[in-house]
Amino acid sequence: MSTLVLVFLGGGLGSVLRLLVAQWLTPSEWDRAGVPFPFGTLAVNLAGCLLIGLAAGWCGRRDWTRSLLLIGVLGGFTTFSTFGLDTARMILAGHIGRASVYVGLSVVGGLAASVIALRFIAPPMD
Numbered sequence: 001m002s003t004l005v006l007v008f009l010g011g012g013l014g015s016v017l018r019l020l021v022a023q024w025l026t027p028s029e030w031d032r033a034g035v036p037f038p039f040g041t042l043a044v045n046l047a048g049c050l051l052i053g054l055a056a057g058w059c060g061r062r063d064w065t066r067s068l069l070l071i072g073v074l075g076g077f078t079t080f081s082t083f084g085l086d087t088a089r090m091i092l093a094g095h096i097g098r099a100s101v102y103v104g105l106s107v108v109g110g111l112a113a114s115v116i117a118l119r120f121i122a123p124p125m126d
Contacts, residue, residue, distance in 0.1 A: 003067045010072015018044050018077045037098060038086040041079050042106055048078030049110035053117025 022040030
């Protein structure tokens with residue numbers, strides 16, 4: 001199967017999974033101030049970092065698994081573009097403290113999850 005088809009299929013699956021997680025964890029009625037804390041995006045970013053660490057170790061040099069899982073599914077699932085938009089919206093709405101907590105948890109938590117996955121869980125990378 002071609003690399004483009006694998007990335008396309010995986011990306012569609014990852015994007016749908018991201019939407020479902022975000023809707024489940026960040027209901028619109030959560031914040032009466034009108035700017036909900038993006039729990040769904042945070043959860044997807046942290047899980048995506050952990051999963052990409054695991055998948056990177058597992059896939060090794062197998063091109064089809066890298067295309068499908070790393071680039072496709074996890075590329076569609078992780079949400080750092082949405083992360084930027086969510087953060088900007090919180091800042092523009094005057095929620096600087098909330099935005100700072102979100103940025104800190106996303107960056108430090110995501111890096112920690114990737115390190116844990118690569119160091120302790122996933123097999124050594126090629």
